[in-house]
Amino acid sequence: MNKPENGTMLGRSTAGRNDRTASLLLDWYDRHRRLLPWRAVPGEKPDVYRIWLSEIMLQQTKVATVRSFYRNFIVKWPTLTQLAKAKRTDVLRLWAGLGYYARARNLYACAQVVMGQYGGNFPDTEENLRSLPGIGSYTAAAITAIAYNQWAVVVDGNVERVLARLYTVEKPIVETRPLLRQLATRLTPQDRPGDYAQAIMDLGALICTPRSPKCVECPWTRLCKAHSTGTPECWPRKKTKAKKPRRYGVAFWIERSDGAVILRRRPDKGILGGMTEIPTSVWYDHPLSERSVRAQSPIKTHWETIPGLVRHSFTHFNLELTILTAEAERTPKDAFWCPKRKIKSEALPSLMRKVVALVQTAQNSS
Template identity: 55%
Template structure:
């Protein structure tokens, strides 16, 4: 780790001066000199996990339109929240978002607590999010060390230890530089610096307020940091989705268990997702209803955080009957249900391949019902 010659106070002054001139305008961000709304900060931070600012903007506005306060969100139906969340992925965030809104309403009278400790006690709020809310919404000297922080401080101090091993050291360096004056603006300034100047590839060093003191820039290795430990190859899991359609054109959906991947979301019922090759005879017992199942051509592929998924689709015309956790949905009303992206892919594939004979003419046009 290479030292830098400038004192923390001067580093912070350089950064805040740059931020005052170049801060991003974001729908959840307070105007200069204003205090951010804690509900907006919390909502945006949850949405921004694993998602880009450009993607989050419209979702944030939609949520604020639907549920202007945390009390409104707490009173909302979970299915409505999951439906509004479609496309953001990582649906456990949406379930925890709803639980957290209820906890804030029930435990704190609809007012977010202003300390990291109290924020950490709420559902779905981890160390980073608690620090971000405390700093940005309440101007507490907290350090929300996200990927932008890690990249900026790895370069500022030329930390060559690869991630994730370097995370504790980088957080300590960032915390040591967190000021008592304007800590919220400092946190957002580092985020903006990482997002617009100190980018993962081709950092714009000449435009950086920390150009002079940056140790990695002086050593000519800014673009190489932070180093990362090579990721393990993701395994591939496989399964068969069961596209069950009635004569009147209703399709069977099933709610997944609340816990686990895609918990609480609606799905086209499928066999277990396993790494071994899957055949229809081998998983026939997992079909949700009895029918003359036939395999459709083609494959649906999707990638989750920890594995790739390959689904083939079996289709059958069946009689409508009760199914545990299941619901029969007319094709033109599929868009009313909270379907995760992988299941939208299954629906699209099934309609394209089986629509003509299993769903009636014009099935392709029903794709427009999916948001």
């Protein structure tokens, strides 16, 4: 994105006001910045590999959840070169439980491209960063600003909330994204753009929180229009949420006499792509008929139903899985046996870990 010149895109007084607004935030950041494992401390050069890794992990995921996954990755693969040389299955395995698994596949693909096409150095322009697997507009801007301290407009959900309050934007965020971006563009200073990006993220995470903003601690209290109304938590304006649809499926738990369990790899494309699963049926918007279960079961056998259901929430739907169990010695097509004690070291997403947990509970109580 082109940066605005003071006094050209903006009037001089508006530009001056925006500079003062940014500078209040930067002063606050100098005193209250979060200590994050991927963040450079003052005087230290930011490490683009760490910033990229953290930004990919933080997409749709909270800092508190990311910390331990980030630490595991950095301990195992401290540099991009080491990550690029890793086996993809090991990367997926360490990602298991963090969700949104396309991120892990793209992370690995991105490491290969940066090694192969850029000699192991991440490009330093938003445009070139955006051409890499898994890096969209937000992540490209965040890396440009934070790792290279270059001017870039970083707008995520936190920033949108803060700006919707600062300027009392009266329509829900989904309807006002271009306006919010314009406001963010005007506020982003030419001096210290990297610190500014991190400062507004910290403000959203620590002070201007969704339910109960701590306005008395905010550097923008005197400027904030939502604060002056007395009910800042009423911004951003809400859009009525459609109820999430529910889907239904069946998981087939097949155990051998030596206690090994059948697993298989999900196709790369689609939900939980590339991850390991306990074989499951297709997920429908209605419970499966017996005929459908028979048609999709990996082996022809007599199935027992485990008491209880596994419930899991995805971004766009809720899922209910019934678990069927059976014993077998044959290996179904495209599947493999895994000793039960090793099952947790497989690249099992959270949904599959819930399946394992429910089966174990049922087996322990029988």
